[in-house]
Amino acid sequence: MTDWLAHWKEGDIFWHENQPNPMLVKFVDCLKLSAGDCVFVPLCGKSIDMLYFLEKGVKVLGVELSELAAEQFFVESKLAFTVKKSNKFTIFSAKNIDIYCGDYFDLETQALSQVSAVYDRGSLIALPADLRVQYAQHLDTIIPSGCQMLLLTVNYPQAQMDGPPFAVNQAEVVQLLKHFECQQLHCFNDVKNDSLFKDANLDFLEKAAYCLHKTNG
Ligand SMILES: C[S@@+](CC[C@H](N)C(=O)[O-])C[C@H]1O[C@@H](n2cnc3c(N)ncnc32)[C@H](O)[C@@H]1O
Incomplete structure (x- = not known):
């Protein structure tokens, strides 16, 4: 189990980015947000x-x-x-x-x-499988119907590296967020470029973006 408070206390926040996430910038319109x-x-x-x-x-x-x-x-x-x-x-x-x-x-x-919108980068994938189920169920419970959601995930052979971030594939996204309409916006293999994962020698590292819509009822 990740000790998140210890990560913060020790300044070990390897996931933190100093620029807006490029996938957010590219796909922000999915959230249908106005001022x-x-x-x-x-x-x-x-x-x-x-x-x-x-x-x-x-x-x-x-x-x-x-x-x-x-x-x-x-x-x-x-x-x-x-x-x-x-x-x-x-x-x-x-x-x-x-x-x-x-x-x-x-x-x-x-x-x-x-x-009216949810933005998840590094949140679902921060959690192990059992907590991901609870995370998705809780999200479904607390957000209003009609919400748009932008979800960013990574997927890689989980046996080759421990999370976080944990590997989450498209089938799991659809299964977890079953009360949402789900469209995959983007998925690419970034295994050659991502320094965070380079020591793990992963066979592949897919980064994906999903646009979801919580349907009424
Ligand atoms: C991998 S980081 C991602 C942070 C952020 N989404 C980002 O992109 O920089 C996961 C964060 O979730 C927080 N966290 C983990 N479990 C939590 C919980 N049950 N409730 C609230 N925050 C939690 C941790 O403290 C950590 O800051």
């Missing part, structure tokens, strides 16, 4: 992608286990922030953004009532 809309970013870390949304006038609601991550996000983004306690969460807020610090599985529907 004033709200995107949910589960397991958000201190992702720069949240700033990308803010710069488009889109509100952000993130959830993250580590308070260090939330604090670093606001300090490094030079955003003045407030902190308040609410039930099981400590909420870090600035204009147009709230990061709920606590356990994703404690989030309830009412917190997400304004959300």
Whole structure:
């Protein structure tokens, strides 16, 4: 089991990117967002992608286990922030953004009532198989019908390397998010270029993007 808080404490955040994710930039239209809309970013870390949304006038609601991550996000983004306690969460807020610090599985529907989109980069694939099932079921429970979702995954021979990030293929995405319409937008083999995976000598490393739509009912 990954000790995420220890990763944050030790500054070992190998997954963090210093630029907006290129797949987000390429496929953001899948989320059908306009200024004033709200995107949910589960397991958000201190992702720069949240700033990308803010710069488009889109509100952000993130959830993250580590308070260090939330604090670093606001300090490094030079955003003045407030902190308040609410039930099981400590909420870090600035204009147009709230990061709920606590356990994703404690989030309830009412917190997400304004959300019209979900952006998942490094979240589903951060979790082992049993937790991925729970993650998807919980997402289905807490987000409103009609939500659009952009999901970024990696897939590789799991026997050749341990996660995280864990390998998730298209069949698993469809199975996990069975109440969503699912379209694969992109899938390419990046095994030659990705430095994070280079020591594992993987046979292949597929990076994929999916556009999902939570259907009514
Ligand atoms: C691989 S990182 C990805 C972070 C972010 N999505 C990004 O792209 O940079 C996974 C993050 O999920 C957080 N996390 C793991 N389990 C969680 C949980 N149950 N509730 C909230 N956050 C969690 C970890 O602390 C970590 O910051």
